[in-house]
Amino acid sequence: MTTLHAVEMTINGQSYRADIEARMTLADFIRHSCGLTGTHVGCEHGVCGACTLKVDGRAVRSCTMYAVQADGASVTTVEGLAQPDGTLHPVQQAFTDCNGLQCGFCTPGMQMTIAAYLEENPDPTEREIRELISGNICRCTGYQGIVRAALDAAQKLREAR
């Protein structure tokens, strides 16, 4: 027996609706039903952080949340981070400037985590950043560039205020 549920949500300012099974994760909904493949799915059990995005302003893992739970929510994915004209978000720019990525698989989750956190804590210490991204696994960079990028982005965001 498969019951379908009508789900509607705003993703990066655009409205999406679909009839889906209750068991569909938010990550699968965004990738398969909406075609937004910027959100990456790594471990699918809430450990690697690659699928992190924002739901109603807060960073969450989209592999451990069901799409029906986000019915009516406002979602931001990595595709919604840059300006509509293509100008990168300061976090994205800092990743480029500080070599914060290599293969790019963890990058969307890293950037969504860091962007959300900097809104709450605009002046973090290096230790706080390391604690923050302990929930996001990167197998290429050794994290040094990512930590530098997060601190660099924090500074640029503070200066822009």
Added chain:
Amino acid sequence: MLASLPDAKILAGGQSLGPMLNFRYLMPENLIDLNRVSELQGLSRLPDGATRIGAMTRQYQLEQDAALHREIPIFREALRWVGHYATRNRGTIGGSLSHLDPAAELPGICALLDAELGVQSAAGRRTMSIHDWPVGFMQANIGEDELLTDIVVRPWTQPHGFSFLEMSRRHGDFAIAGVACLLAVNAQSKIEKVAVSVVGVSNGAARLRQAEQALIGAAYTDDLIRGASQEIEQLEAPADAHHSGDFRKRTAKTLFCRAVQNAYEDAIKRRPAQ
């Protein structure tokens, strides 16, 4: 719904149940999602000064609540160790208590504070002490048709020091062991009141009563603390692929000594000037 639906599981924040479902570790026929039940969310103050925490209050809400931080600062200290930033945005205190992972921090903090838990079913409501809550490995004292609705915690009224220490392989991983301590001193710098709980080395939410008794009324010495830490030897610590039960206990004993020392020094600092 819990009483009438076959094979139903409660979905709280989904940060433990979600992964278990993804692994097909559990395949319940029905999931009851509490995420839109607003009555179960948030903190409120009771007339006697206690704080009532709704079971669906998210861990980040506890972390950010200014009044809770003022009255029971060890909450925020322990919450830093609960999962990760993004999981705390979903994870709830009620979910953490009901899942009852032996290494979970929040059951330990609730045990430290002698929390009272409210449990409800279609038949009515009952309350119980956190100390009656764990009945086995990841097993809470709750019926299949019952739901944990709220947690009541009371702050210590006298000035006191606190410490929460944890050891894990990576920050945010399951703890090898963790120790929480609240401690108050008298004018002679002797230990007047103390509470210590451990996580990772038992079925969760364990208080160290013998150790507390050994410390109360005593003057602080390293030997006294080391002696008191021996109670941990009696616990049945779970073993896994990474850590034996003995290693967990040794870790817990070291953390115990450091946490009591930290809390003692903190208590001396916070003691009102005479």
